[in-house]
């Protein structure tokens with residue numbers, strides 16, 4: 001039986017007949033989701049990647065999340081920091097267990113927020129990130145170097161949960177730290193549209209055609 005490595009999770013290896021390799025994807029669901037939620041989306045966006053999908057450990061009225069919040073958009077920062085380091089430890093263990101390279105995160109909403117937190121607090125854990133409807137999870141005092149780390153932010157112009165200024169603030173913060181940030185603006189709200197999926201697929205394919213000079217794996 002597969003070890004849980006500290007998180008209930010699912011792991012789907014890269015298809016055996018894949019002609020080219022692609023970075024493994026770390027799938028991070030939104031509030032109320034679970035480890036199965038984003039498997040279909042992950043496969044759609046990255047047909048030849050291995051998929052690693054943990055379930056958030058915090059329960060809010062029975063709904064799994066990756067960290068606690070005090071209200072909509074108001075985060076419990078102490079819990080966020082702790083949960084970010086905990087998730088990073090899971091990622092390191094899973095990489096060893098499955099022989100994976102560094103992972104590219106694909107996170108939606110609460111999952112995008114913890115992915116952004118991993119970028120900001122756990123340098124070297126992720127090879128990059130696709131952040132679907134993220135906010136600024138935390139603004140650490142001490143910046144570190146995210147040079148060349150590819151990040152796609154997919155934001156919704158009509159998002160009632162994440163105002164457009166918030167997505168811009170995150171893009172600006174990550175750029176200040178050296179990340180290579182692209183932003184896709186969807187005409188929609190917090191839910192994803194076909195345009196978001198297409199933008200993510202295209203961004204990933206473009207990145208694979210010309211891989212950036214990533215900082216070396218720790």
Ligand code: MLT
Nearest residue numbers: 031069072073109110113
């Ligand atoms: C969060 O709590 O991470 C964000 O408000 C998004 C959400 O999960 O609703």
